[in-house]
Amino acid sequence: MVSSFSVRPEQVDVLSNDIANDAKGIAQELDNLDSQVKTLVGQWDGAAREAYYQAQRDWNSKLQEMNQILGQISQATSQIAQQYVESDARSAGRF
Template identity: 30%
Template sequence: MARFTANSGSISLAAGQVSTIAGQIRSDVAQMMSQLGALEGEWQGAASAAFSSATTQWRGAQAQVESALDSISQALTAASTTYEDAEARATSLFAG
């Protein structure tokens, strides 16, 4: 028989923290991208094109990080709810 324990409150708290941190990261990245975008008009040529390509590539990778953080938060929320529901169902079996 499988045996497990879970603190659904801690799991739920972690989900909220991941979501909050993801929001902070999004805000910081938006600010940074705004500052980097202002540099685009500061030079021309191969270096400018390479810079633009690097920021585009980095932004794609950052979007994957943001998506992963969203998935982690959603999975933690679902796990917390599942554990809470299981505990409530088990408790109701003995509630007479």
């Protein structure tokens, strides 16, 4: 049994843009959250403050990795859409 599927490159491009925009939105929300938390952290002393800063460094590192991965996914998705367009053009040229 042969299965088939179809791809609409414009939809893949939309997906690529959505991923990139979502990554930017996540970064903006985290910046907003960080600004709000800074006022609270200023009230903490000693171990509590240091524990928060360590947790924040770890969290920020993981979020940077996630945003880099989302950026790579967005770029790869865009390249896939372009490859479908090019492949379709080559196929059409054979007729």
